[in-house]
Amino acid sequence: MADEGSFDNPNIDNRLRYFTYYPANVYPEVSLGVYFVVGTILMVQTIRARAAGWVFILAGTAYAEFLGYVFRTVCVYNTTFAMYVVMTLFLLLPPNALALANYKTVGEIIKHNPNVATQRFWLRPRFVNWFYFSSDLFSILMQGAGGGMMTKMSSRDAGKTIVLIGLTVQLFFFACFLVTAVFVWRRPYEVYAGNSSTPQAAKNRVLGVVSATTVILYMRSIYRIAEFADGYGGKIYRAEWAFYVFDTILVFLAFVVYIVVFIGHNFPRGEARQRIDEPKYDESSANLVYN
Template identity: 60%
Template sequence: MAKTDTQFLYFTYYPKDVYPDVAMALYFLATIVLIVQIIRQKAQLWLYILPVTAFAEGLGYVFRLLCVRNTTFTLYVLMTLFLLLPPNAMALANYKTVGKIMAQSLARPRWFFLRPKFVNWFYFASDILSIALQGTGGGMMTSYKRRDAGKKIVLLGLIVQLFFFACFLATTFYVGSKQAYVVGTGTRSAKRKVLFTIVATTVLLYLRSIYRIVEFADGYGGKIYSAEWAFYAFDTIVILLAFIVYIAVPLGPHFVRGKAVLNEEASPLSTHIEPKD
């Protein structure tokens, strides 16, 4: 089978090889910048989730570039999985951030679903579930016979992800509305910056998930699936913008190793909160 025929069989269009080069370079650059920031800020180690995610995205475009130049089944599978799954880890970083704020503050709501331990495990489990569904479905879609079943599983994973994103945004706005929850030294400015980063990146991930849902619902060979510009506009650029937000308004300075959140505004005598045990 000719190279061009193989390309069209997998992509349903003839992809350009210049775009993966640019995307790969930008994501690897974001990886380096994030690592340097975390080291200089002496940020907590869990924030390395972000550069690892950026690196995984960069690898996705390495596989896309290789697949464009020499389209094979193996390269197509690797490209699909590395471009589909890494953004889930970005969501995990956001979940961890809000969980840290809640755990290190004096306030603890009476409602169990707003308590730090539940928030940490609930959203962590949701992320693992979403990754498992999307990974399984993405792998199945590389087989012609299982493509339809794989598409449905990926769609289910993306819809589950959107639901948990909505729940997480509600939790984040709750944390933002309560003075008992503080960040770093307890200044309002620090809290606004952290919440801006969390909300902005979560909204971008939400938009990317909506695009992916439309893409998979449209089906193999559909107008959205076959539009290369749509992939770069609503996946590549959207996720890159999220990394730019993380770099421009970093989380690291507010989560320094060895320093806990100093809650100066919370009062254990408040009627709407309980002090930690």
């Protein structure tokens, strides 16, 4: 095991220098194959469903994970500073895009139900899209900057702090978003039926996916916080099995949900959505108001 004092030792194996252990040479190859298949399935589903352009985020994220494990595979055999940095960023950041897809999903539901009256500013489509998008972007930038800084001994502590701030902010907004999603789920918003029997059934499917994957991403972020809080070379950082269980497998499970209950059918490109013309819902009085 490499300690911090030996980090800059030119004689130490680069795998110990950066990983603090010798990474296994089977798991990354399996992971890259799995994520390539996942990305391809989602790409085919999105194209066949003629889904809105933003649904491609799901397939793109899977391919980004695939590239992350390609770089990890290379690092198993020939670790360099540049390759380790790229690998770290590709494995740390892409799941944030899944959160962005969930934010966009709820924003689209609200947008296409203009007759559902609301007095709450945090349920306006523009606010939902840009508020959560900005929080996600901030988290990505913080984690990316901190992850890069942690690859250098001189800036490791500062990088760790920045990553932890980014991950903590992400957890906070995950929780806020989950409250928003549940609120929308319980109100008379409808979703384009697609291949579902009714708009209500479609809403249950879509928001079920959003809620389940958000919880999975929340669990993955908790692991990442614990990993970085434990510090470089800590027990969690050195436990390669923990990375594959609480990052690789958790993110894969989120993709399984997206594939099994594919939401692209409910957000077609260029097609009219079913909207609620009446009755309207007046949340201030909690009564249905008919024209």
